[in-house]
Each structure stands twice: as C-alpha cells, then as structure tokens.
Amino acid sequence: MVKLVIQDRLARTVEVDARPGVSAMENIRDLDASVDAICGGMCACATCHIWVAPEWVERLPPRSYEEELMLQDSPNFDPQRSRLSCQLLISDECDGLSFTIAPDE
Numbered sequence: 526m527v528k529l530v531i532q533d534r535l536a537r538t539v540e541v542d543a544r545p546g547v548s549a550m551e552n553i554r555d556l557d558a559s560v561d562a563i564c565g566g567m568c569a570c571a572t573c574h575i576w577v578a579p580e581w582v583e584r585l586p587p588r589s590y591e592e593e594l595m596l597q598d599s600p601n602f603d604p605q606r607s608r609l610s611c612q613l614l615i616s617d618e619c620d621g622l623s624f625t626i627a628p629d630e
C-alpha cells in the first residue's frame with residue numbers, strides 16, 4: 526500500500542492507504558467530501574481537481590496536454606499545483622503524496 530495524505534473539502538486531513546496502479550481519483554473518490562469525478566476518469570469534467578503539495582510538484586510526471594487544457598478552464602487553476610486526480614497514476618514512488626481537493630466548481 527501507498528499512503529496518501531489528503532486535505533478534503535471540509536479542510537480535514539485524511540490518510541488513505543492507496544492502491545498502486547490505479548489513479549489517485551480512484552483511490553479517493555469514495556471518501557466523504559472528496560472529488561466528484563463525474564466523467565469517471567475520462568479527462569472530460571475537471572471535477573477531480575486537486576492541488577498537489579508544493580514539495581511534490583516536481584516529483585510527479587508532468588501534465589498531459591489534455592489535462593492542461595481542462596485545468597486551465599478552472600477558476601481554481603493553480604499553474605504549479607493543479608492536477609486532475611484521474612490522470613495521476615499512483616505508484617510506489619507516491620508514498621506520502623500530499624494534496625488538497627480543490628473546491629467544488
């Protein structure tokens with residue numbers, strides 16, 4: 526298991542034992558006050574928007590062009606920290622990954 530440390534939409538810190546090999550969204554969508562992920566991970570809704578902790582930004586693979594386009598339309602877009610959690614694959618290297626779930630849009 527890989528530990529994720531999340532700040533949910535109620536500003537609570539939650540630790541999640543995540544499964545590697547699936548997206549961050551799949552690992553957190555069933556939590557209370559979590560992402561909506563209404564498109565089911567198709568990079569088509571941005572309701573799985575998260576802000577990665579600053580110390581993790583450079584440690585993750587860069588955003589794809591499609592992910593970048595979706596995020597730039599968000600009023601909560603942070604050029605450094607924003608990610609779509611459905612496009613972020615969890616691996617063993619993500620142990621300790623910390624992020625905040627962006628506000629509902």
Ligand code: FES
Nearest residue numbers: 564566569571611
């Ligand atoms: S779940 Fe829709 S873009 Fe991620």
